[in-house]
Amino acid sequence: MSAPDRTVRAKGSTRHDHIVEDIRSLIVDGCWPPGSQIPVETELAERYGVSRMTMNKALGQLAREGFLVRRKKSGTQVAQPRAESAVVAIADxxxxxxxxxxxxxxxxxxxxxxxxxxxxxxxxxxxxxxxxxxxxxxxxxxxxxxxxxxxxxxxxxxxxxxxxxxxxxxxxxxxxxxxxxxxxxxxxxxxxxxxxxxxxxxxxxxxxxxxxxxxxxxxxxxxxxxxxxxxxGSEHQLVANFGPEAGDGPVRS
Amino acid sequence: MSAPDRTVRAKGSTRHDHIVEDIRSLIVDGCWPPGSQIPVETELAERYGVSRMTMNKALGQLAREGFLVRRKKSGTQVAQPRAESAVVAIADxxxxxxxxxxxxxxxxxxxxxxxxxxxxxxxxxxxxxxxxxxxxxxxxxxxxxxxxxxxxxxxxxxxxxxxxxxxxxxxxxxxxxxxxxxxxxxxxxxxxxxxxxxxxxxxxxxxxxxxxxxxxxxxxxxxxxxxxxxxxGSEHQLVANFGPEAGDGPVRS
DNA sequence: TAGTGGTCTAGACCACTCC
DNA sequence: GAGTGGTCTAGACCACTAG
Known part of the structure; x- marks a missing residue:
């Protein structure tokens, strides 16, 4: 099959976004505990019915967000919780x-x-x-x-x-x-x-x-x-909501 | 040519990273002023000698960083400076x-x-x-x-x-x-x-x-x-260095 | 050395939008 | 309608590293 599979998908989201959300919830909900090994790219790609590059994009994003740790040869693991750092946005x-x-x-x-x-x-x-x-x-x-x-x-x-x-x-x-x-x-x-x-x-x-x-x-x-x-000091505060690494995008105060 | 062109490249950087840096410096140095139209993906891909997808990855990253604004049909423009917001990192x-x-x-x-x-x-x-x-x-x-x-x-x-x-x-x-x-x-x-x-x-x-x-x-x-x-207050400060939108990655204090 | 992620390509289809 | 970006695929090569 050459053309992308246009089956129904969550509205307004791309394939890899959908996969990202799915895997992220698996991690956050504890189905994939920290430190556990997850299947290799090729298997996940097959399981989700996408090409390897699309799966790579999704896993890469999750790694950038800090949910996964990827190493060559040893594969991909669910990340351990990080230091309690964060990112705070300064608004205009x-x-x-x-x-x-x-x-x-x-x-x-x-x-x-x-x-x-x-x-x-x-x-x-x-x-x-x-x-x-x-x-x-x-x-x-x-x-x-x-x-x-x-x-x-x-x-x-x-x-x-x-x-x-x-x-x-x-x-x-x-x-x-x-x-x-x-x-x-x-x-x-x-x-x-x-x-x-x-x-x-x-x-x-x-x-x-x-x-x-x-x-x-x-x-x-x-x-x-x-x-x-x-x-x-009483009137102003900087606020951020964040996931593990500092990824999820800071929310402006 | 099917195999990627392995000509000499800046050490430790990928093709699209190299392109990102190049275009970013064109913008920051003012060669490409805010609001100006830049060539379409296909032309830039040809100019840099890469596939369209690689160029898309580079331009997409620059857009996420806030340097470019991309719209269908009307093409890609250099972004106007944003509000003076920023992102500050809180370290462990x-x-x-x-x-x-x-x-x-x-x-x-x-x-x-x-x-x-x-x-x-x-x-x-x-x-x-x-x-x-x-x-x-x-x-x-x-x-x-x-x-x-x-x-x-x-x-x-x-x-x-x-x-x-x-x-x-x-x-x-x-x-x-x-x-x-x-x-x-x-x-x-x-x-x-x-x-x-x-x-x-x-x-x-x-x-x-x-x-x-x-x-x-x-x-x-x-x-x-x-x-x-x-x-x-005298001993502590939060520090961030950033590009236009909040992209470039905050530096921990 | 074999397995894994990282990257790249050529080609394709789609959605959106300006003309 | 036509042009542009957005996304996806199948296949490929490479770099790194654990066993």
């Missing part, structure tokens, strides 16, 4: 606010074009050169209540037109997405105590624990922007 | 300490078998039943210095043998990995101020900002364990 602020059913607004607090300083290294990731930077501070508001304090540096050379933008109520992050062709970034998440100035802006008691997210973005080798986001 | 505590070059040790502070209480709902994720729970508190130490305070509840019915374990210097998490066949978990990360008791145990000033990670683990429908990990 605007989406985050809107998903919680509140109205989103950005309010610019300050805007300056100035020479780079020593203290900027936190957001730049490298010792500051002699270049000029665009420095911004603003509040993300949820129902007009402080949700997140943003402090940002922008490299005017990499982000063309940035100095011409006033960012009055357009969040710099949103503008940059349009203006800069691509980005690779690094994140860092910490807990910090709010300083007096930060507490005032976020309407918090001084010293309140806050979640600090520092993100540095690059494009074509040059740094484009660095941002520090400060969330009140 | 022991690995985390060891990776920082310090000696790891677990020290049990308290251990109790008692009835479930209202306050346990945080770690159980559901209102407590009338069942008994195993309650533990211990410190993870890095070079004998407090690194993380762990508070844990274990369901003795789901984790057989738990009540017989004393956990004197074996972290409950490590033991559970061996004892319970599988787990699905949810995570929550917040910033909190250390209470007086927590501050004392972690050798911190009262009110110091801490990173709180709450993890609930289930197996076969029943809750197995819930744990609250408290890290001094």
């Amino acid at each position: 602020i605007r989406d985050e606010v809107r998903n919680s059913g509140r109205a989103y607004r950005f309010h610019l607090l300050a805007r300056r074009v100035r020479a780079a300083r020593e203290e900027d290294a936190l957001l730049l990731g490298s010792p500051p050169g002699r270049a000029e930077v665009l420095w911004l501070q603003g509040l993300h508001l949820a129902d007009d209540h402080p949700f997140c304090l943003e402090t940002r540096l922008i490299n005017p050379e990499a982000a063309e037109g940035a100095t011409g933008q006033d960012f009055g109520d357009l969040a710099p992050g949103a503008w940059l997405l349009e203006a800069v062709p691509w980005s690779v970034a690094s994140h860092r998440v910490r807990a910090v105590n709010a300083t007096a100035a930060e507490a005032r802006l976020l309407a918090l008691p001084v010293g309140e624990a806050c979640l600090e997210i520092v993100r540095r973005t690059q494009a074509a080798g040059a740094w484009v922007t660095g941002v520090r986001l400060l969330y009140p | 505590i022991r690995d985390e300490v060891r990776n920082s070059g310090r000696a790891y040790r677990f020290h049990l502070l308290a251990r109790r078998v008692r009835a479930a209480r209202e306050e346990d709902a945080l770690l159980l994720g559901s209102p407590p039943g009338r069942a008994e729970v195993l309650w533990l508190q211990g410190l993870h130490l890095a070079d004998d210095h407090p690194f993380c305070l762990e508070t844990r509840l274990i369901n003795p019915e789901a984790a057989e043998g738990a009540t017989g374990q004393d956990f004197g210097d074996l972290a409950p998490g490590a033991w559970l990995l061996e004892a319970v066949p599988w787990s699905v978990a949810s995570h929550r990360v917040r910033a909190v101020n250390a209470t007086a008791a927590e501050a004392r145990l972690l050798a911190l000033p009262v009110g110091e900002a801490c990173l709180e990670i709450v993890r609930r683990t289930q197996a076969a429908g029943a809750w197995v364990t819930g744990v609250r990990l408290l890290y001094p």
